[in-house]
Amino acid sequence: METLTFRHTTTKPLGGTTSQAITGVVASGNLEVLLERILAPDSCEIAIETPINGFGDVWEAVVADFVARAQPGGLRISINDGGARPDTVSLRLLQGARLMEA
């Protein structure tokens, strides 16, 4: 088990007004993502609980790319990982951001 936390500053807040969303499931190769609009509009925090150790640099890269793409200002995102591949994490984060923009 490993816990990772990444904090980013964004150039803008995420659009929309949805206060909370959840997507995905904690299953093997999948992940659950909880998104909450509770931070300052220019900050984003992503906390990850993963059963697989040693992939911190990949998580860091996936999260940084997501922040650059989605500009999720204001969100605290909690990830409950079930050993998902990076592409699944990336897709799930983008889907979560879209749900919050609704």
Next chain:
Amino acid sequence: MVDWRKQRADRDARIAAGRAHSDGRSGGKVVAAASVVDLLEAVLKPGDRVCLEGDNQKQADCLARGLSACDPAKIHDLHMVQSGIVLPEHLDVFEQGIAKRLDYSYSGPQGGRIAKMLYGGQIELGAVHTYLELFARYFVDLTPNVALIAGVSADRDGNLYTGPNTEDTPTVVEATAFKNGVVIAQVNEIVEKVPRVDIPGDRVDFVVEADRPFYVEPLFTRDPAAMTETQILMAMMAIKGIYAEYGIRRLNHGIGFGTAAIELLLPTYGERLGLKGKIATHWALNPHPTLIPAIESGWVEQVHCFGSEVGMDRYIRERPDVFFTGADGSLRSNRAFCQTAGLYACDMFIGATLQIDLMGHSSTITTNRVAGFGGAPNMGSDPHGRRHPSDTWMKAGREAQITGDPALMRGRKLVVQLVETFGDKLVPTFVERLDALELAKKIGLELAPVMIYGDDVTHIVTEEGIANLLLCRDADEREQAIRGVAGYTEVGRGRDKAKVEELRSRGIVRRPEDLGIEPLDADRSLLAARSIKDLAHWSGGLYEPPARFRNW
């Protein structure tokens, strides 16, 4: 005086020797399954070239068991020339010393064992061919002395009904029977009159009534229940970014979940994009169960098949406007013709692979698996002999041409690799160096077993985006375009970010958002069928899935 008929005399002697083991009735072609070993030991000679029909799907398994039970003191040093190494017996004959040399195309299920035997020197390898290439050599320098083939039924004269899985049989028989070879067919049953004559009886010397029906490998069934959102996202990108943009109507799909997902998105996502009738109308394709919803929704005009697929026979019978069928109503497949169709008549090949390097070369060979090629290198290559235009082919040609007289421009076939950046167990698809090169060195191959050469590849689609290699103007751009869709593999993370963004601004690298693809749409609800049971429903109960795919 020169004897010009030595081969004919040899053939006559072999047939006379074989006749001793027939049941003696009406010409003596029929041999009981119990006498197979005796028949083979009578007909075969050491050093013979033998085609033991192992196709992509259909297997002459009764004859394979017979051959592996022959006495190596009598039958040895055979040179096996067959497209598929599929059954354990296909390799047992090498362990037992019955066979020595091998020329083949595809070894999917035996890929692990064949790699061990190649490393161990138990097999003297001629070459790993493409199907068309091996078939071509049957007529030039690898003509079989004896062909051991499989059919559904035969009459006592040897007229053969191959059933829907005709596959390689007409090609193998053509090369053997017309060049003084001996043809032995196993059939599931001997009948008074065959439903249709796929192989005329005067090309078949012996008929063995097999102890059980021949084995068919269900190779092209992909369970929609196992499709992931990543595969759906990739399928959406391929449809919108490639099929729609090039207006691809004539095509071939390889095996894999990515292409199966595309098939299942045509009636949903494709319909929503207004593409019906504009793309994916004419196919060189096995009868994929996942194509059923597109066929039922009126997307598909016609399909020519390499072979059949387990469970699809009744469905095909009821859709003769779409499939090629005989007077008896059942599918007529033919691998040689369909491969030719895939090579010359299709504007696009799209398929998956296990490894892609920085130049776009791809291979399905890893250090512990030698899967062979099958048809991918033929269909996944730009045929320089093509001389007919199509809008798709010409558009690709314009993108590729940078210099020279436009009046002399020729088109390009689209060759698309559809891959996830990581395969099973997080093994990266993108690599600096193909394992195939290591294998070639280790077993002393003169030619590295590359499946599709980089210069034939036009696009690479991953979950991260599409790389259009036609538009790359030098080796560095090509490398960065490939790195730019390689995701979080080491190759992907080793990208020059600024260069990839520059390629993106020129449309060489495109992300889902560049294509206007909504990530929330990448959901299993977009699949026209979400289970094998759904496919059976779409077919109106005509598709009969094999037991291993039934969970109801």
